[in-house]
Amino acid sequence: MPELPEVETIRRDLDKELRGLTFKSVETTTPKMVRPTPAEFEKALKGQKFLAVARRAKLLIFELEHNKFVVHLRLTGRLLLCKIGDPPDEFQRVVFKLSGRELRFADLRKFGYAKLLKSDDELEKLLAQFGPEPFDDLTKEKFKEILAKSGRRVKDVLMDQEKISGLGNIYANDALWLAKIHPQSKSSKITPKQAGDLYQAIVEILEKSIKLRGASDRPGYRDIYGQKGSYQDHFLTYQKTGKPCPRGDGIIERRNVNGRGTFFCPKCQVLVK
């Protein structure tokens, strides 16, 4: 579900809402989602105030007075800020009880997790594995360099979090269409002009989706208030198999690339080998 725009939307709202609230306890039907264990998680954080919520790639970082924890939503995670007594989400797995509020972690597929960090050192190690951020240190020059260095398919590079932070399947597909580049093009063979266009496309599309508060597809991303985003009404190629290309007379094709559904227009997206 959540790629950079969805996670960033959640981060902004939680950062505003959680500051000053106190962590009280954990209740869960799915203990493996709270690490190392729900009991240790609760023991460490009980009584601490939330100071801020940050983000790196698709990871949310919760900063409390003496400890930090991270949350990864993987494919179907939701974080919902609720009043005590609000009806539960159909896929609710974990409830973090706070002063006057509940932060609920719902996840149809149970791949997501919250993880208590033992030290700032552990956080640093965790963050060190991510590549540059599109709205921070991913400059156009840096981006060109990254593409030039890889012999893999360009779509795989875009989605590799060690190379570039935050892009997932939806935005990688749509950005490649915007830049008129075939997803299976060899990264190192992309021309500087194409790389520049792709960089622009990525920034544009992520900005647009953040404005629209992300994309809510099937099981569905929700913001912390349980509301849908609306980028799904603006998908360019994603899940548009058989539909006309928004730009010309091509038909959007679906192909499996690296185990992921890959959508593109064979007419206007150039394959560079």
Next chain:
DNA sequence: CAATCAACCTGGGTGC
């Protein structure tokens, strides 16, 4: 180093 596949889980949609 790159590509492929399975695993982790659950549910929706489709086609027979």
Next chain:
DNA sequence: TGCACCCAGGTTGATT
């Protein structure tokens, strides 16, 4: 209606 099969926003690890 039932059932088999494919699909899904992500990431990791084994194998070829």
